[in-house]
Amino acid sequence: MGIKQNNTLDPEVQHITHFFSVFKDLDKEDAFRQEVLRKQRRLVFKLCAFVAVAMPVFMLSDYMIVKSELWSTFLVGQRLVQITACIVFLLIIPRVKRYSSYDALVFSTLFIFFSLLQIGSVTFVDDYALYALFDIIIMICLYASGILTVKLSLTLCVYHSLIAIIIVIFVKGLDVHSQIIMVLGYGFSNGAGILLAIAQQKNARQQFLLQHFLREKTLQLKQLAYRDSLTNALNRRAFQDHFRDIERMAVRMQADHKNQFLIAADIDYFKAVNDNFGHDVGDKVLVAFIALVEANIRPLDNVYRFGGEEFMILLQGCDADTAIKRVEKIMYLLNDSGLKIEELEHPVTCSFGITPILVTDTIDSVCIRADEALYLAKKSGRNQYRFNPGSDPKPE
Numbered sequence: 001m002g003i004k005q006n007n008t009l010d011p012e013v014q015h016i017t018h019f020f021s022v023f024k025d026l027d028k029e030d031a032f033r034q035e036v037l038r039k040q041r042r043l044v045f046k047l048c049a050f051v052a053v054a055m056p057v058f059m060l061s062d063y064m065i066v067k068s069e070l071w072s073t074f075l076v077g078q079r080l081v082q083i084t085a086c087i088v089f090l091l092i093i094p095r096v097k098r099y100s101s102y103d104a105l106v107f108s109t110l111f112i113f114f115s116l117l118q119i120g121s122v123t124f125v126d127d128y129a130l131y132a133l134f135d136i137i138i139m140i141c142l143y144a145s146g147i148l149t150v151k152l153s154l155t156l157c158v159y160h161s162l163i164a165i166i167i168v169i170f171v172k173g174l175d176v177h178s179q180i181i182m183v184l185g186y187g188f189s190n191g192a193g194i195l196l197a198i199a200q201q202k203n204a205r206q207q208f209l210l211q212h213f214l215r216e217k218t219l220q221l222k223q224l225a226y227r228d229s230l231t232n233a234l235n236r237r238a239f240q241d242h243f244r245d246i247e248r249m250a251v252r253m254q255a256d257h258k259n260q261f262l263i264a265a266d267i268d269y270f271k272a273v274n275d276n277f278g279h280d281v282g283d284k285v286l287v288a289f290i291a292l293v294e295a296n297i298r299p300l301d302n303v304y305r306f307g308g309e310e311f312m313i314l315l316q317g318c319d320a321d322t323a324i325k326r327v328e329k330i331m332y333l334l335n336d337s338g339l340k341i342e343e344l345e346h347p348v349t350c351s352f353g354i355t356p357i358l359v360t361d362t363i364d365s366v367c368i369r370a371d372e373a374l375y376l377a378k379k380s381g382r383n384q385y386r387f388n389p390g391s392d393p394k395p396e
């Protein structure tokens, strides 16, 4: 299975660009980014809340270690703007629905952050290396987090590094050796960051492809498991799995004074068809019967093959008269025009047991009631229907 998955996914994976790790197909990229937004919104919210809480702690530490007289004007202002930016961000992010707005919001908030960090760094006299170390940690985290695309992370971090290097060289007046170390530090951390970001984005896209592939396969398998291979009709398993929806629908329909009806149908003397005309003709009868029923129910109604020549027909949102009329129409068509199978010398008929689905029903209780009605129809001579009202009064 592993080999098959790789074969199917490989061509898709090749559609991820080598450098920025984005899908070449814009629609796929769009779907991927939208899914990322759904998943990341909460994480970004928590991160920002964390930063908003951590900022006052930094204010305190700034106060203790910054000796510059500019402390009160620059740093306090800087931290307050950062806290305000976080609060604005926290208020806006839950309302963001499109990933393009999310990118713009995260990018501009981080841009403000980085710019404020640079303003802050100007006021530092001592421990500038410590400040640069924080910068590098923040940048690597940003690259590796996947919060932004590779391109946007790169734009932000290169902007931040360039300004920081300019400050180091022209404002700080550090010795040449320290300047080289700083330039190398920012340069290498960007290089490592880009590699991490590319790998992270590629992984995320591969995972996205794999998830979609698995979802599609699961759906296909479910479709297969729900269909009868001969007639392609829904099977008993599908009915069992749909029954929860059927129960919910029964409650909703009761409020609208409507009902769902379950009709057990069993082709008459089907064994004789097989015996007289062969199994192949029997198969054709089953396929033609399903086609005839499907042509005479609405798209929201369903016919299920429970096995052999036994079927269940589910009618939605109708009353007893309508359910009976539908059965009468099918009986009329079977008797009058037949199933149009050349080899058959006489029409194939069918018996039916009709019952409403009550809100108190379980899957067993409603099937038993429909089967009891069908049994009565068979016992009374076949090619007819019987109605079992459950606890409701029997219609005329």
Ligand SMILES: Nc1nc2c(ncn2[C@@H]2O[C@H](COP(=O)(O)OP(=O)(O)OP(=O)(O)O)[C@@H](O)[C@H]2O)c(=O)[nH]1
Binding pocket: 230, 266, 267, 268, 269, 270, 271, 272, 274, 278, 279, 280, 281, 282, 283, 286, 307, 308, 309, 378, 382
């Ligand atoms: N051709 C074909 N026959 C099937 C299939 N599944 C079940 N059968 C046959 O359906 C027949 C069912 O026969 P019975 O249960 O005796 O019912 P019947 O002859 O229709 O008699 P009544 O239902 O009492 O009218 C059996 O002969 C099974 O072999 C199938 O997929 N294809």
